[in-house]
Amino acid sequence: xxxxxxxxxxxxxxxxxxxxxxxxxxxxxxxxxxxxxxxxxxxxxxxxxxxxxxxxxxxxxxxxxxxxxxxxxxxxxxxxxxxxxxxxxxxxxxxxxxxxxxxxxxxxxxxxxxxxxxxxxxxxxxxxxxxxxxxxxxxxxxxxxxxxxxxxxxxxxxxxxxxxxxxxxxxxxxxxxxxxxxxxxxxxxxxxxxxxxxxxxxxxxxxxxxxxxxxxxxxxxxxxxxxxxxxxxxxxxxxxxxxxxxxxxxxxxxxxxxxxxxxxxxxxxxxxxxxxxxxxxxxxxxxxxxxxxxxxxxxxxxxxxxxxxxxxxxxxxxxxxxxxxxxxxxxxxxxxxxxxxxxxxxxxxxxxxxxxxxxxxxxxxxxxxxxxxxxxxxxxxxxxxxxxxxxxxxxxxxxxxxxxxxxxxxxxxxxxxxxxxxxxxxxxxxxxxxxxxxxxxxxxxxxxxxxxxxxxxxxxxxxxxxxxxxxxxxxxxxxxxxxxxxxxxxxxxxxxxxxxxxxxxxxxxxxxxxxxxxxxxxxxxxxxxxxxxxxxxxxxxxxxxxxxxxxxxxxxxxxxxxxxxxxxxxxxxxxxxxxxxxxxxxxxxxxxxxxxxxxxxxxx
Numbered sequence: 001x002x003x004x005x006x007x008x009x010x011x012x013x014x015x016x017x018x019x020x021x022x023x024x025x026x027x028x029x030x031x032x033x034x035x036x037x038x039x040x041x042x043x044x045x046x047x048x049x050x051x052x053x054x055x056x057x058x059x060x061x062x063x064x065x066x067x068x069x070x071x072x073x074x075x076x077x078x079x080x081x082x083x084x085x086x087x088x089x090x091x092x093x094x095x096x097x098x099x100x101x102x103x104x105x106x107x108x109x110x111x112x113x114x115x116x117x118x119x120x121x122x123x124x125x126x127x128x129x130x131x132x133x134x135x136x137x138x139x140x141x142x143x144x145x146x147x148x149x150x151x152x153x154x155x156x157x158x159x160x161x162x163x164x165x166x167x168x169x170x171x172x173x174x175x176x177x178x179x180x181x182x183x184x185x186x187x188x189x190x191x192x193x194x195x196x197x198x199x200x201x202x203x204x205x206x207x208x209x210x211x212x213x214x215x216x217x218x219x220x221x222x223x224x225x226x227x228x229x230x231x232x233x234x235x236x237x238x239x240x241x242x243x244x245x246x247x248x249x250x251x252x253x254x255x256x257x258x259x260x261x262x263x264x265x266x267x268x269x270x271x272x273x274x275x276x277x278x279x280x281x282x283x284x285x286x287x288x289x290x291x292x293x294x295x296x297x298x299x300x301x302x303x304x305x306x307x308x309x310x311x312x313x314x315x316x317x318x319x320x321x322x323x324x325x326x327x328x329x330x331x332x333x334x335x336x337x338x339x340x341x342x343x344x345x346x347x348x349x350x351x352x353x354x355x356x357x358x359x360x361x362x363x364x365x366x367x368x369x370x371x372x373x374x375x376x377x378x379x380x381x382x383x384x385x386x387x388x389x390x391x392x393x394x395x396x397x398x399x400x401x402x403x404x405x406x407x408x409x410x411x412x413x414x415x416x417x418x419x420x421x422x423x424x425x426x427x428x429x430x431x432x433x434x435x436x437x438x439x440x441x442x443x444x445x446x447x448x449x450x451x452x453x454x455x456x457x458x459x460x461x462x463x464x465x466x467x468x469x470x471x472x473x474x475x476x477x478x479x480x481x482x483x484x485x486x487x488x489x490x491x492x493x494x495x496x497x498x499x500x501x502x503x504x505x506x507x508x509x510x511x512x513x514x515x516x517x518x519x520x521x522x523x524x525x526x527x528x529x530x531x532x533x534x535x536x537x538x539x540x541x542x543x544x545x546x547x548x549x550x551x552x553x554x555x556x557x558x559x560x561x562x563x564x565x566x567x568x569x570x571x572x573x574x575x576x577x578x579x580x581x582x583x584x585x586x587x588x589x590x591x592x593x594x595x596x597x598x599x600x601x602x603x604x
Contacts, residue, residue, distance in 0.1 A: 387437035527556020
């Protein structure tokens with residue numbers, strides 16, 4: 001009886017702790033995750049892990065509050081990356097800083113911009129004052145200056161991880177995990193060596209959030225793997241759950257989880273699914289030889305360090321990098337994102353025929369590129385930052401029409417969306433007008449896709465039973481007012497694309513073409529006060545409006561939002577919603593955003 005009562009008390013204690021943490025996080029998925037893992041611990045383990053996690057979080061808080069110094073790593077567009085040891089900050093300043101400068105940082109806020117989190121930047125701000133220079137970083141910078149530009153660029157990508165982690169798993173883009181692979185290899189040999197190497201790498205090059213996972217591995221090296229994984233997940237949840245959007249954090253956790261719990265299928269099958277879901281592109285060489293290629297990446301990480309110390313080896317270094325890149329380039333990547341239909345068919349067929357590992361991979365790849373994977377008509381307003389781009393994709397095929405391309409600084413967003421839709425060819429590319437945020441990626445698209453026809457001057461055309469009607473509004477001095485305007489009808493729904501029109505020219509749409517009843521309006525000029533005429537909105541009465549902007553120049557304006565609200569137009573802003581996908585079928589039409597909002601469209 002006593003044991004029974006004790007067990008009951010322990011269970012109550014665990015549930016109480018889980019509920020308290022759940023209330024703190026306000027997210028049902030995290031509730032269940034935390035509750036599941038906490039209930040799997042003993043009473044003493046629960047206390048131990050909570051004390052350790054609490055102590056670690058308190059330590060990081062003290063570090064951020066009482067040691068407000070950071071080391072300048074490099075400049076990225078309009079901000080500097082500052083390494084504050086346990087996190088990085090984006091410092092916006094007009095003052096010129098040099099790599100290795102130690103600055104006093106204050107006034108930083110937690111970062112909510114996912115694109116920055118993917119670069120391991122957890123805080124952002126603008127306040128700083130120059131203190132002095134950090135000698136180890138200055139010495140490394142001096143050595144980098146002794147290298148040729150190609151060798152220096154390669155070493156920077158591998159050692160400093162200057163670029164976004166989530167583009168691909170292959171050598172040419174995904175450098176974010178090289179340091180993790182290297183340190184994890186040392187950890188398996190000797191945890192103490194791993195910690196020493198981690199400290200040295202952090203001092204000489206950069207500290208990244210994923211190193212915290214390695215610290216947990218080292219500190220709990222003698223514990224069960226399930227316990228270590230649990231601690232990692234709890235740490236991420238408590239410290240900053242948004243870190244899960246950083247693929248250099250998410251991928252190691254997923255790899256550990258798969259190797260521990262998912263035994264039914266080979267690891268390469270799960271890796272293929274991860275590539276498809278997160279990167280929208282499958283590299284078959286990377287998938288088949290993943291474990292071997294990790295060793296190659298560790299070798300290149302070591303070679304990068306050696307080349308910085310011994311610059312006369314840079315020609316050999318560059319030769320090896322180019323040779324490896326050429327070998328990886330032989331792989332034919334498969335584009336597409338696995339859907340529920342593909343997964344269901346895969347599980348069904350594999351259960352009937354029980355394929356081996358290679359046939360399973362082949363089957364999954366075929367299903368991903370199959371027309372069955374994209375069964376619905378889809379219009380996607382792509383989140384390309386401060387710019388415009390919209391994709392009209394036809395069902396059961398790779399046919400599509402793209403309207404505008406966004407700016408070259410956001411090409412990775414456009415490319416990733418097109419890859420996720422399994423696009424290899426663009427049948428029509430419509431460029432609304434000659435602004436960089438609308439036509440900035442024509443050359444990039446030509447490199448990655450076959451473009452059948454580019455439309456730069458307005459004309460009517462029909463493609464696969466859909467009419468694209470150009471609205472001729474005349475010629476004007478202002479380039480924005482000469483934007484191509486298209487009225488498109490898809491499955492009894494009317495779309496109006498307005499480019500960057502001003503209110504004056506918007507009014508001419510109704511004056512020339514009469515009472516158009518529009519269901520979906522692409523708001524002109526990113527929601528600027530110069531567009532979205534109340535006269536036009538009141539006459540076309542759109543049901544939904546899409547505003548493509550990242551918030552720059554205070555877009556959308558209060559005036560635009562007030563106009564849409566006054567006519568009861570439901571609007572989506574790509575800054576807040578991400579991609580806005582509209583799907584059409586005979587049974588159900590709906591809108592799904594990149595942030596998982598779901599809206600059922602009422603048919604007329």
